[in-house]
Amino acid sequence: MFRSSVFDRCLEKATSQLLLEPDWDSMLQIVDAIRQNDVQPKIALAAIKKKIAVDNPHVSLYALQVLEIRADPVKGKILELIQTWSHAFRNEPSYKAVEDTFHLLKMEDAMFVSEKAPEWKDGETCTRCRVQFGMMQRKHHCRNCGEVFCGRCSSKNSIIPKFGIEREVRVCDSCFDKLNKPGAK
Numbered sequence: 518m519f520r521s522s523v524f525d526r527c528l529e530k531a532t533s534q535l536l537l538e539p540d541w542d543s544m545l546q547i548v549d550a551i552r553q554n555d556v557q558p559k560i561a562l563a564a565i566k567k568k569i570a571v572d573n574p575h576v577s578l579y580a581l582q583v584l585e586i587r588a589d590p591v592k593g594k595i596l597e598l599i600q601t602w603s604h605a606f607r608n609e610p611s612y613k614a615v616e617d618t619f620h621l622l623k624m625e626d627a628m629f630v631s632e633k634a635p636e637w638k639d640g641e642t643c644t645r646c647r648v649q650f651g652m653m654q655r656k657h658h659c660r661n662c663g664e665v666f667c668g669r670c671s672s673k674n675s676i677i678p679k680f681g682i683e684r685e686v687r688v689c690d691s692c693f694d695k696l697n698k699p700g701a702k
């Protein structure tokens with residue numbers, strides 16, 4: 518899928534051995550891709566884990582920093598991984614960065630807890646109008662409630678700040694109203 522190749526390209530850039538300092542732009546694009554389900558969290562997790570595991574502390578550090586900017590959906594599991602790493606290499610000076618990043622992430626975790634976007638539910642009919650999905654009636658997902666809808670009932674887009682989604686994504690009609698009516702919570 519094109520969108521996930523954006524994730525792969527940004528991960529390569531963000532963890533390149535040639536970097537002299539973090540490539541925040543690529544890292545932000547990675548986090549957006551994960552948050553907006555452009556790439557499956559578990560695929561992202563595997564790709565980042567692979568980067569952390571390379572035998573180059575700089576690449577590992579940058580891969581860890583990719584998480585520092587809130588790749589929420591995968592963060593819990595990665596924190597465990599980082600904890601293992603920082604314990605395993607506690608006496609290795611070149612891996613000191615791993616330990617520092619772990620503590621940074623733990624601290625930050627305590628500070629910001631943003632809501633997580635819901636898992637997408639599946640179904641053979643539109644949640645709103647009950648039309649049956651098929652070749653000519655494609656299913657779509659609302660990024661706010663995670664329910665499945667036909668194109669007509671989910672034709673609008675919206676940002677969803679509470680999930681950290683700053684780009685317009687597909688939402689169903691009722692979520693669009695909730696997110697965009699004055700005084701929306």
Ligand SMILES: O=P(O)(O)O[C@@H]1[C@H](O)[C@H](OP(=O)(O)O)[C@@H](O)[C@H](O)[C@H]1O
Pocket residue numbers: 655656657658659687
């Ligand atoms: O186009 P299709 O081949 O039917 O595939 C659907 C699209 O990828 C939809 O993306 P969208 O919600 O962004 O439209 C997704 O929500 C559905 O689960 C998929 O079945």
Ligand SMILES: [Zn+2]
Pocket residue numbers: 643644645646647648666667668669670
């Ligand atoms: Zn519908």
Ligand SMILES: [Zn+2]
Pocket residue numbers: 659660661662663664688689690691692693
């Ligand atoms: Zn919705």
